[in-house]
Amino acid sequence: MNHWAFVAAGYLIVFVGIAAYAAWVLTRGRALSGEVPEERRRFLD
Amino acid sequence: MTSTSSKATYVVGWAAIVGLALSLLFALVLSPPEVNMGDSVRLLYVHLPTIAVSYLGYGITFLGSVIYLRNQSPFWDLLAGAAAEIGVLFTAFVLVTGAIWGKPTWGTYWEWDPRLTATTVMFIMYLGYLAIRRMDLPQEVRSRRAAVVGIIAIANLIIVRYSVQWWRGLHQGQTLGVDTQLDGLMLFSLFLSVVAFLLLGAWLLIHRFRVAWLERQVEDMRLARALSERRGEAGGAALGGVVS
Amino acid sequence: MTDLDLTPRDVPTGGSGSLRNWLIVGALAVVAAFVLFQALTSARVYFLNVDEAVAQRADLGDDTFNMQGTVISEPMSTGEAMVFTMTFGGENAEIRHIGAEPTDLFKVGEQVVAKGHWDGTEFVSNQLLVKHSEEYVEDNPDRLDYELDDNGNPVHSSEPTDGTTSDGSDDAGQ
Numbered sequence: 361m362n363h364w365a366f367v368a369a370g371y372l373i374v375f376v377g378i379a380a381y382a383a384w385v386l387t388r389g390r391a392l393s394g395e396v397p398e399e400r401r402r403f404l405d
Numbered sequence: 406m407t408s409t410s411s412k413a414t415y416v417v418g419w420a421a422i423v424g425l426a427l428s429l430l431f432a433l434v435l436s437p438p439e440v441n442m443g444d445s446v447r448l449l450y451v452h453l454p455t456i457a458v459s460y461l462g463y464g465i466t467f468l469g470s471v472i473y474l475r476n477q478s479p480f481w482d483l484l485a486g487a488a489a490e491i492g493v494l495f496t497a498f499v500l501v502t503g504a505i506w507g508k509p510t511w512g513t514y515w516e517w518d519p520r521l522t523a524t525t526v527m528f529i530m531y532l533g534y535l536a537i538r539r540m541d542l543p544q545e546v547r548s549r550r551a552a553v554v555g556i557i558a559i560a561n562l563i564i565v566r567y568s569v570q571w572w573r574g575l576h577q578g579q580t581l582g583v584d585t586q587l588d589g590l591m592l593f594s595l596f597l598s599v600v601a602f603l604l605l606g607a608w609l610l611i612h613r614f615r616v617a618w619l620e621r622q623v624e625d626m627r628l629a630r631a632l633s634e635r636r637g638e639a640g641g642a643a644l645g646g647v648v649s
Numbered sequence: 650m651t652d653l654d655l656t657p658r659d660v661p662t663g664g665s666g667s668l669r670n671w672l673i674v675g676a677l678a679v680v681a682a683f684v685l686f687q688a689l690t691s692a693r694v695y696f697l698n699v700d701e702a703v704a705q706r707a708d709l710g711d712d713t714f715n716m717q718g719t720v721i722s723e724p725m726s727t728g729e730a731m732v733f734t735m736t737f738g739g740e741n742a743e744i745r746h747i748g749a750e751p752t753d754l755f756k757v758g759e760q761v762v763a764k765g766h767w768d769g770t771e772f773v774s775n776q777l778l779v780k781h782s783e784e785y786v787e788d789n790p791d792r793l794d795y796e797l798d799d800n801g802n803p804v805h806s807s808e809p810t811d812g813t814t815s816d817g818s819d820d821a822g823q
Contacts, residue, residue, distance in 0.1 A: 362444075363442075363443050363444040363445035363509045364444055366445055366448065366505050366506065366508060366509050367433070367444055367445060367447045367448055369505050370448045370451055370452070370501070370502045370505045370506065371429075371433070371451055373498070373501055373502070373505075374451050374455065374498045374501075374502060377494070377497075377498060378494075378605065378609075381494055381609070382609060382612075385409070385609065385612045385613050385616055386408065386409065386410075386612065388616050389408055389409030389612060389615060389616045389619065390407060390408045390409075392616060392619035392620060392622075392623060393407045393408060393409070393619060394407060395619075395623050395626075396619050396622045396623060396626070400622045401618075401619065401622070402615070402618070403480055403483075403614075403615070403618045437787045437788055438788045439785050439786060439787070439788055440786040440787065440788040441754050441756075441759070441781070441786075442754060442781065442785075443753075443788070446785060449785070508752075509752055510752060510754055510779065510781055511752065511778045511779055511780070511781070512749070512751050512752045512777065512778045512779055513776075513778055516778065517687050517688055517691035522684065522687075522688040522691075525684050526681075526684060526685075526688075529677060529680055529681050529684060532677060533677050533681075536673040536674070536677060539673070540670050540673070541667060541669060541670055542670075572696075573696040573717065574696070575762060575778055575780055577780070577781050577782055577783045578782075578783045579783060580783050586783070586784040586785065586786065587784075587785045588785060588786055588787035589787070590787070591785050591787065
């Protein structure tokens with residue numbers, strides 16, 4: 361049996377999933393940055 | 406500074422990209438097929454690293470929850486939440502890659518095997534943790550309840566870890582244990598993938614934490630605005646039509 | 650003259666938001682209950698090694714359970730069934746498997762889990778899954794060149810030969 365289809369499916373789901381999540385986090389970060397005044401944008405202890 | 410990027414995320418991000426490219430090369434091209442599993446063994450190099458990221462995430466959630474309950478620091482509260490979200494995402498990947506791997510090797514996508522069941526329970530419990538963080542409750546109540554669940558849920562890691570020893574099932578034992586045998590390039594490919602995925606997890610965590618921080622600022626600002634508007638109404642109502 | 654906006658501000662009030670809260674809690678509870686139910690019902694299906702299954706044969710009757718063991722005979726096809734012998738803990742069992750074929754990992758020497766029931770001294774299986782150990786062995790195309798000793802028995806050392814590699818390649822050290 362050829363296993364490459366399973367291998368491809370596994371890697372594709374994981375990498376597409378990570379890319380989608382990363383894109384969501386980055387765009388949300390950009391959008392929210394605009395709403396928050398400069399001095400409150402980063403956590404600074 | 407209109408994004409969540411910084412020098413640190415650039416360094417970690419590029420290290421993760423280079424690491425992932427290299428690990429793909431080893432996982433899919435350079436490492437050999439396994440004598441029984443054939444090429445499906447290559448799923449090991451994505452299956453195991455994703456659970457490593459999950460464990461790290463849940464570990465940080467536990468630590469953050471403990472510290473938050475002691476000192477009510479928003480940093481640890483938000484870090485715990487960000488880490489749990491990444492943990493849940495990667496647990497989903499573990500379940501999916503495991504199912505895909507199970508079909509050509511075991512002969513089934515799913516079996517209510519102890520480790521598979523324990524991992525599913527862990528996934529649902531941390532989904533519950535994330536749900537608590539999104540509940541419509543006063544912020545401190547939400548954070549405190551989440552922290553309690555974040556501490557209790559760590560038991561799942563122990564159950565998942567030992568599930569292959571406590572109960573009989575289909576899943577193989579510890580891959581990185583004392584009895585392990587992983588031939589040369591396979592071991593190296595696995596090591597490389599774990600390192601690359603942990604770097605990726607760290608990069609995601611920094612960004613996700615910063616987004617959580619921004620979300621908290623927006624929430625606080627909205628609350629402050631709502632309060633001042635209420636006060637304004639109380640005063641302004643007396644003026645009636647004059648304000649128009 | 651403009652009216653004052655008296656609609657509630659989106660501060661937590663326990664209004665429409667609490668419906669969402671209950672929906673979230675409800676959905677998770679349903680999923681958790683399903684998983685728990687599945688896990689508990691499947692945990693009631695015994696998971697026995699061959700020796701235990703043989704010892705408890707009388708008690709088991711025709712109950713369905715999982716039997717684990719190592720394949721020791723080449724499977725033979727008899728019509729729609731596949732017949733082979735499994736062993737564990739010094740006891741053997743004849744398996745008659747009727748159902749989907751196992752994966753190509755199924756072979757002599759591998760651990761398998763058969764789900765089925767006793768039928769006399771024979772075990773009738775309708776699900777045959779292959780267990781994989783935590784040993785991952787490289788599938789080296791020329792492994793037989795150096796892994797068999799003079800008697801044809803497998804050996805696990807890859808001692809260098811007298812400095813020259815028989816196949817002319819220099820990747821023996823990988």
